[in-house]
């Protein structure tokens with residue numbers, strides 16, 4: 166029901182074909198670029214068993230079976246409070262921000278659970294399959310990731326008019342299942358167990374795309390999959406100088422489907438453009454919560470790094486410095502307010518689950534993501550130029566250079582050179598390094614691009630309130646009666 170870290174590690178030692186930096190990886194659990202994140206994922210599994218953290222990360226169902234809180238179908242407000250608490254417990258324990266570790270992606274399946282009537286239009290077997298998979302997640306506790314984005318190629322052409330594999334599609338039906346070809350970008354897939362694989366953003370009104378309108382659970386041990394990963398950050402430079410890159414890099418994969426058999430029981434929809442449309446419109450109605458929660462914790466890291474720095478340098482009392490710290494606090498509390506209010510004003514989903522308030526959640530996601538670059542810049546400014554000019558740890562250790570660095574980086578009786586070096590290295594990796602830039606791009610795109618975030622706001626904000634107000638205030642006639650906008654279904 167709840168796995169242990171070692172069981173998870175064993176499950177991904179399955180001979181999968183993983184490549185990184187031109188190298189064939191024989192064991193992702195041992196490779197230096199993957200090991201840090203595999204260890205964190207294993208640690209989360211082990212936390213589910215440890216007395217101190219088990220009550221926060223697990224629950225017992227009515228039959229007495231234990232499951233992960235993260236996998237629980239949300240039915241009550243308390244479920245959302247418990248999910249938020251569990252995620253915070255994990256981030257506190259690992260002392261950093263990891264996003265794609267399962268709890269942030271599993272909710273995508275609940276969106277399809279809400280669409281069972283849409284699935285039934287084609288074949289009731291499909292709605293049965295989604296229910297089975299939601300149960301299977303509860304009982305087998307897999308590491309579940311997300312697959313949406315294809316390479317796509319030339320968007321001005323239909324996929325049939327270029328290399329048809331630019332979008333993942335079905336090439337054959339067999340008694341055992343469907344055979345698919347194509348590719349998807351998937352963070353963490355190389356060390357995960359399964360991915361909810363579904364169509365990317367496209368014009369699903371075109372019926373000819375139906376071979377491409379396919380959604381399924383991909384068992385990441387399946388033959389025919391090739392995991393071509395981008396180079397990891399871990400091990401590129403010393404951990405002392407890049408403490409976040411070496412511990413928290415979540416490696417992205419271009420996952421190639423070279424004629425992969427998807428058994429019928431794993432197919433969630435097929436030749437069903439309306440299901441593709443439905444899932445694109447509702448995909449993040451649950452999972453955006455855990456995604457945005459990570460940005461709040463990232464904001465905490467920026468505030469902590471900036472405040473420690475201005476304390477070290479004696480600048481905290483400057484009003485202009487306090488204003489910048491307050492700007493960061495406003496950003497952080499803006500995210501906090503959206504998340505808290507989204508739980509306080511939950512909504513019943515069409516499938517009977519409890520959703521975070523959709524308008525508050527999606528506006529919170531835009532607030533968190535769109536202001537992140539500016540907030541990183543404020544934090545960078547507060548940390549000062551020393552985050553990018555400070556020599557590395559080796560120079561602090563060397564007897565010739567170390568004595569000079571000791572002299573110039575020792576500030577007072579509270580802050581010695583080593584702590585100042587550590588803080589500057591941390592801030593550099595948070596705000597300035599290659600890894601920091603990667604994290605920023607992750608927040609920009611990993612839950613679809615900004616235009617899709619705004620599209621979700623447009624579909625879920627209730628415009629009738631402002632329309633009513635203006636109608637009354639301007640004395641407009643009843644001919645312009647506002648239409649009530651409701652959440653996309």
Ligand SMILES: Cc1cc2nc3c(=O)[nH]c(=O)nc-3n(C[C@H](O)[C@H](O)[C@H](O)COP(=O)(O)OP(=O)(O)OC[C@H]3O[C@@H](n4cnc5c(N)ncnc54)[C@H](O)[C@@H]3O)c2cc1C
Nearest residue numbers: 311312313314350351352417606607610611613614615616
């Ligand atoms: C670090 C990282 C991790 C990722 N992890 C995952 C993952 O785990 N799973 C997954 O499925 N995907 C993942 N992605 C992929 C991500 O979902 C895509 O990058 C994203 O959906 C954008 O698609 P694209 O890169 O093809 O950009 P494009 O589609 O080429 O879009 C680029 C830009 O073009 C403009 N644009 C394109 N289409 C439109 C439109 N219709 N209307 C208005 N403007 C438009 C926008 O400005 C958009 O930002 C990840 C991406 C990154 C960077």
